[in-house]
Amino acid sequence: MQISGTAAVVTGGASGLGEATARALAAAGAKVAIFDMNTEKGEAVAAEIGGVFCKVDVRSDEAVDAGFAKARAAHGQERILVNCAGTGNAVKTASRDKKTGEIRHFPLDAFEAIIQINLIGTFRCIAKSSAGMLALDSLEDGARGAIVNTASVAAEDGQMGQAAYSASKGGVVGMTLPVARDLCGEGIRVNTILPGIFNTPLMNGMPENVKDALAASVPFPKRLGDPAEYASLALEMIRNNYFNGEDVRLDGSIRMGMR
Template sequence: MQINTSAAVITGGCSGLGLAAAKALVAKGANVVLLDINQQAGAEQVNALGDANTLFVQADVTNEQQVTAALEQAVARFGKIDICVNCAGIAPAERTLDKAAQPASLAKFNQAIAINLSGTFNVARLAASHMAANNPTPSEERGVIINTASIAGYEGQIGQTAYAASKAGIIGMTLPMARDLAATGIRVNSIAPGVMATPLLTAMPQSVQDALGAGVPYPKRLGRPEEFAQLVIHIIENSYLNGETIRLDGGLRMQPK
């Protein structure tokens, strides 16, 4: 996939991993659509990235009508969708039973599944329908979908039942989705980051960040959003990567807590 002639949609594109991917794609010459719920951040990032080749559309990834409309706006502006990077998500923390033996909230569990897993599937399937209309590349490729899982999908920690289940679902649907879309020329891969220096973690005290980084075999630090973005670029450009979930974690295997 040639990035400099492509149009990409990035969910959660106004902060963290999504924003890093957006910056990397814009630097490579892509047109980028930031799909996010934060309207103020959207305006700020379009201004920072340049409105000539970026567009912000406010949309909830769990809402079929909003995502459908957002993708139609993307096509109206840039003519097509070649790349979809799903980064929108939440990270709730709640034990199955608390210290008073009270059960976790089903509503919060369902919310994590809805945003992280169902939202990812919703955007991916709708983006794929647009990609299917693209003219194929010389290698018969029509699109690339990259979903964001987590190493919690393999080694969920205490209090991560909802988050781990949602990310394990993303890992689980990667291969069958790639198989579903193979005949159309659309590749599907996922990235499973470890502890990354996103706004959620960088807001924590430095001592906490240092402790998290110390648990990584090498390098002993938090992962950088730019490293996530580098992997996004590689997946897009390497046409033989398909149906794979790639860990980006410095060799970290999460302990129970």
């Protein structure tokens, strides 16, 4: 699919993997709308790339509907959707306090919050965007649109404390093929990237020695991933009309350990 001149929406586009993808799409000539909760950063990035910012909470039908309405008013119906909005936490399923002996379990509202954002939020944007794409005329090969989702290597080798995060990202992986099959008759492709350890704002609060240790754990190249490398793969998934229904790890061949 040609990117230049095409309308695109990037969720979580104000920072990290989403920001890199929004910038790469704009550099390739796309008309980009950024969905994010961070108004200050989102508006700044949108201004730099000549795009539009939409304050969107992917947990809300109303907010997502309003975001798509604003994006489409500015750029027309999107043919490209990249889902990067997401979050995580680290809580054991059940644990014992080493000092007091108190036994705790994972608060279910905290578990549900991760599922709502990472999994249901992703599907909400897919469903609403693809419904809009159905109204478009088809292009080469009958193509109407391309969707790229963000999972994580934790979908396949989650660590201790990642039950909610791994479940949410495993759900994104699990729905990739059936959603691609749902939409294939309409010329809409769906793929998912499973990033490894990337140098995103999530890493900014970590001590340098911790970041160095994480980088050293990557087999090759021994460094954290660059968000531009994620963006590069996302754009290839969009451009290549034969890329469909795939879940692709982007991780320097790392396989996460127990901890």
